[in-house]
Structures are given as structure tokens and as C-alpha cells.
Amino acid sequence: MNTNLEYKKNKINTLAEQAKELEEQFQDLCKNKIFAKLAQEGVNKENNIIDNGCLLKKASEVNKNHIQHLRKYNQLRDTGLLLLDLVAKDKEIQEAKIHKNRNKAYKVLNLIKEMGYDST
Structure with missing residues (x-):
């Protein structure tokens, strides 16, 4: 019976050390401004308990937001490139009418x- 009791005491000590290490890692993460803000919102102020579900929810919201912004950016970029292509084709037609040279392609x-932008 002593070996069982000793095993449980060792297990408790090991878990206490792991909890202490995790707390130190968490404090290091909290020094980062982004994580500090998220962690502050996820802390239950009465019990000072971290609500990991809240942190994960906030992180997934941030990711979802980034993806939405990326999609919007890509759509705007594609629209801009399409407009540039249309204007270039129109200019190519105008140049061909003026110079009677249909081989000259007006490139984007x-x-x-x-327009004054540097392409490099």
C-alpha cells in the first residue's frame, strides 16, 4: 500500500511541476501584445481561470476575418487586372487605327x- 501512496504523491508532484511550467509559459505568451489582449478577454476575473474555448474562438474569428479580407483583396486585384487588360486592348485598337500597324500589341x-506606376 505504501508503494501506491508513494506513486500517487510522485504523480501529484509531477503534475504540480508541469502546472508551474505551463503557468510560466503562459506568462511568457502574455508578454506578447496580441496574446495578452486575447488572454485578458478569456480570463474569468472571479476565479482567475483561463477560458481556452474563448481564446480559440477569438483566434478562429481573427483567421476568418483575415480570410475574408484576402478574398476581397483578390477580387479587387482581379477586377483591376481585368480593367487594365480591357484598356490595353482598347489602346491597341486605337494604335492600330492610327498607325495602320496591327502587329504592334499595346501591353499592360x-x-x-x-499611368505613372513603376512595374519593377
Whole structure:
């Protein structure tokens, strides 16, 4: 029976050490401003208990927000490139009418340079 009791005491000591290490790691994470804000919102102030579900929910919301912004950016970029292509084709037609040279392609890069943007 002593061996069982000793085993349980050792187990408790090991778990206490692990809890202490985790607390130290958490404090290190809290020094980061982003995690500090999320952790502060996830702390139950009465019991000072961390609500990990809240932290995970906040993180997934942030990820979802980033993905939405990325999709919007990609749609705007694609629309801009389509407009640039249409204008370049229109300019190509105008150049062909003026110079009677149908082989000269008005490239999108020429249009970007004409607008004053550096393509490099």
C-alpha cells in the first residue's frame, strides 16, 4: 500500500511541476501584445481561470476575418487586372487605327508605365 501512496504523491508532484511550467509559459505568451489582449478577454476575473474555448474562438474569428479580407483583396486585384487588360486592348485598337500597324500589341506594362506606376 505504501508503494501506491508513494506513486500517487510522485504523480501529484509531477503534475504540480508541469502546472508551474505551463503557468510560466503562459506568462511568457502574455508578454506578447496580441496574446495578452486575447488572454485578458478569456480570463474569468472571479476565479482567475483561463477560458481556452474563448481564446480559440477569438483566434478562429481573427483567421476568418483575415480570410475574408484576402478574398476581397483578390477580387479587387482581379477586377483591376481585368480593367487594365480591357484598356490595353482598347489602346491597341486605337494604335492600330492610327498607325495602320496591327502587329504592334499595346501591353499592360506599357499602360501601367503610362499611368505613372513603376512595374519593377
